[in-house]
Amino acid sequence: MVTARAFVTGIGGQDGSYLAERLLADGTEVHALVLRDESAATYTPPEVVTHVGDLGDVEATRRLVLDLAPDEVYNLAAISSVAQSWDEPDLTAHVNGLAAVALMESARQVGDHVRFVQASSAEIFGEPDASPQSERTPVRPLNPYGAAKAFAHLSVAVQRSRGLHASSLVLYNHESPRRPERFVTRKITSGVAAIARGRADILTLGNLDARRDWGWAPDYVDAMLRAARTDEADDFVVATGVGHTVRDFVEAAFRHAGISDWEPLVATDPAFVRPADATDLTGDPTHARDRLGWEPTVDFDGIVAAMVAADLALLDESA
Structure with a gap:
């Protein structure tokens, strides 16, 4: 029996730990990119194979991805604080935008069987004209974090047009x-x-x-898995409504x-x-509910x- 292999960035965060647990429970071999040796991190399962590196180091990360040849790639790594993005807009643009797009390209180069999931954010909508927001809401970010996430989000559709099974999940606030x-x-x-x-x-x-719109983090990880394994990739708002x-x-x-x-x-x-x-x-999660069968619990x-x-x-x- 061939074991599926997943590559996860941002495994040290709450989403990464819950995602690793779900993948391992499914029998998936999990590899993770970490900034330093975090194999003993509080919530990272010991079965995860960690690789020390920096997502912002595009060439080194690409070599690693091509060497691992994963079946699924989940990009959760980011400058995750909106406040920090105001202090370091250039770093935020590089990590949340450019490096994310480079990772998509690395996944595409592995082969057309790869499934890619980009963790996007409701911050891409900025100050929307209407509520709730859906996949059709205009992308108009208000801060450096949202602007960088918007670049990566829009690039997912570009990569889909090149044949990559790539989904961008517009994640609303989720906690644990x-x-x-x-x-x-x-x-x-x-x-x-x-x-x-x-x-x-x-x-x-x-x-x-x-x-x-606050949701439960393990529910949002469930949406990531569903997006990776659905027949047709797309963009999905993940929220409670x-x-x-x-x-x-x-x-x-x-x-x-x-x-x-x-x-x-x-x-x-x-x-x-x-x-x-x-x-x-x-957010309006109708599309995720209809296409992925996803519901908050x-x-x-x-x-x-x-x-x-x-x-x-x-x-x-x-x-």
Whole structure:
């Protein structure tokens, strides 16, 4: 029996770890590109074969991909912080844009059997005129992160026209307890847990009115697998279709920590407000549901509850 082989970038993030677990469970041999030897990373399964390198090193990455000759390629690597993209727009353009396109070309050179999945982002839509957004929504990014992701997203269709089975998944915000604390959702749940356990007094945030469509990260990884293995590649919005404000997230987090009077415990700081930020990013997953048979399995309240419970458990264990 021939074992399928997958090549994954960005395996150190929450999506990469969940994806590796799913691939290994399917009997797929998993290889991953890592910036340094991260084989012992917290959530990376030990069965993953890691290769130290940099996605931005186009020539070295291409040699590796051609040598491995994978059946599936999942590009999850990126400068993942919108805030960081403002500080390092040139690096963001290179990693999230140029290097992603180069990886697509490397996959195409392996052979026409390769399936390629690009992790795109709702940030490519910028400040859309209508909500929810679909695959037909104009691509008009507002920040360097979105602009670089837009270049890669549009390039997927170009590569499809050259025969590569390539799908771009426009991933809306998706969370889990594995989300790093530099992201606002995990900052909220870890901060709320600290307040609930008497280790902090205040939670400081930026724009509480920004509205996002938050999903469960393992569900979004399931969409990636479905896209790689569907007969016809395409672009897919992956979202729940339901938007909530940051304020809603904060309220839910405090509620699950047993705190009802939360507003005096939250402060806002203009330093945490992005230079340009979309007010409402909510996706329409109809195409993914119809073509991939994909459905979200965990709702907003369940996501917040799981994250708060995990952060409370971390504090209790450390105590």
